[in-house]
Amino acid sequence: MTLTTYNQIAVPSFMYGTAWKKEATAKWVQLAVESGFAAIDTANQLIHYEEALVGEALQALARKSVKRESLFLQTKFTSADGQDHRTPYDRDADLTAQVNQSFASSLQHLHTDYLDSYVLHAPFSRRGLGAADWEVWAAMEALYQAGKAKMIGVSNITAAQLTALCQQAHVKPMMVQNRCFAVTAWDRQVREICRNHGIIYQGFSLLTANRDVLVEPEIHAIARREGVGPAQVIFRYAMQVGMLPLTGTTNPQHILEDLAAERITLSADEIQRIETIAL
Numbered sequence: 001m002t003l004t005t006y007n008q009i010a011v012p013s014f015m016y017g018t019a020w021k022k023e024a025t026a027k028w029v030q031l032a033v034e035s036g037f038a039a040i041d042t043a044n045q046l047i048h049y050e051e052a053l054v055g056e057a058l059q060a061l062a063r064k065s066v067k068r069e070s071l072f073l074q075t076k077f078t079s080a081d082g083q084d085h086r087t088p089y090d091r092d093a094d095l096t097a098q099v100n101q102s103f104a105s106s107l108q109h110l111h112t113d114y115l116d117s118y119v120l121h122a123p124f125s126r127r128g129l130g131a132a133d134w135e136v137w138a139a140m141e142a143l144y145q146a147g148k149a150k151m152i153g154v155s156n157i158t159a160a161q162l163t164a165l166c167q168q169a170h171v172k173p174m175m176v177q178n179r180c181f182a183v184t185a186w187d188r189q190v191r192e193i194c195r196n197h198g199i200i201y202q203g204f205s206l207l208t209a210n211r212d213v214l215v216e217p218e219i220h221a222i223a224r225r226e227g228v229g230p231a232q233v234i235f236r237y238a239m240q241v242g243m244l245p246l247t248g249t250t251n252p253q254h255i256l257e258d259l260a261a262e263r264i265t266l267s268a269d270e271i272q273r274i275e276t277i278a279l
């Protein structure tokens with residue numbers, strides 16, 4: 001299954017996230033792809049991600065004839081305040097140069113000459129968008145316009161910031177990646193903006209941000225009816241309401257279970273109940 005952005009690019013409907021896997025990153029990425037994941041999320045930020053080890057997995061997969069074009073690669077530009085001393089660009093350079101250097105380093109890490117999706121890890125401003133956000137976005141727009149990134153996106157963004165970006169950017173984001181909490185009706189406001197603009201909404205930490213939901217008797221009842229586990233119910237809910245979920249599992253059995261979520265269908269009533277389960 002695929003989703004389509006407003007610029008008509010097909011995107012796999014489930015993504016494997018590579019945060020916090022440290023030196024085991026290559027092993028998990030390889031297993032995830034060999035098990036059926038076609039989309040990989042990473043970031044050029046050594047505090048949480050090992051982008052170069054994602055690249056190592058891609059090289060191993062290429063040796064087994066898995067072609068670059070068959071995979072959807074997404075990585076992020078992380079600002080200097082989200083980096084430690086291993087910042088992958090000159091932190092004294094201007095922001096445009098920082099984006100370009102970080103992007104070039106990502107291409108090197110991932111052994112590719114283009115990215116499917118390039119994401120701003122977070123706006124600089126907590127509220128609204130400031131000059132730094134606009135400078136970085138303009139640099140990302142230039143990468144898109146040069147064909148080096150097939151789509152550009154933004155993560156950890158509020159509804160108000162996303163509205164401003166959609167109104168004022170030359171190129172609207174094609175992707176939004178947010179932590180998705182059931183207590184906000186699963187980020188309903190941001191999802192609605194995405195739907196209205198043809199932007200793909202990626203939900204992360206669907207399980208870890210919603211531990212209370214996973215133990216709800218109603219979720220367990222749905223899981224029993226469908227013959228799956230609670231995690232699969234949440235992932236399938238996400239897909240059926242149009243989200244692109246990320247999973248960060250490091251368990252071979254869970255990799256298969258998460259992928260199997262695509263094969264169940266929740267009823268409209270079940271979807272409606274999950275939508276409001278934490279309100």
Ligand SMILES: NC(=O)c1ccc[n+]([C@@H]2O[C@H](COP(=O)([O-])OP(=O)(O)OC[C@H]3O[C@@H](n4cnc5c(N)ncnc54)[C@H](OP(=O)(O)O)[C@@H]3O)[C@@H](O)[C@H]2O)c1
Nearest residue numbers: 017018019155204205206207208231247248249250251254
């Ligand atoms: N943009 C950002 O700022 C940002 C921030 C955080 C994360 N992310 C991205 O989102 C990805 C996913 O984040 P996440 O790790 O928080 O996601 P997650 O999938 O909500 O959480 C992973 C946890 O869920 C468990 N899990 C997964 N499938 C399961 C299953 N079938 N049954 C039981 N437990 C299951 C995993 O345990 P097991 O390992 O035991 O399966 C692990 O403890 C990250 O890797 C990263 O790529 C982005």
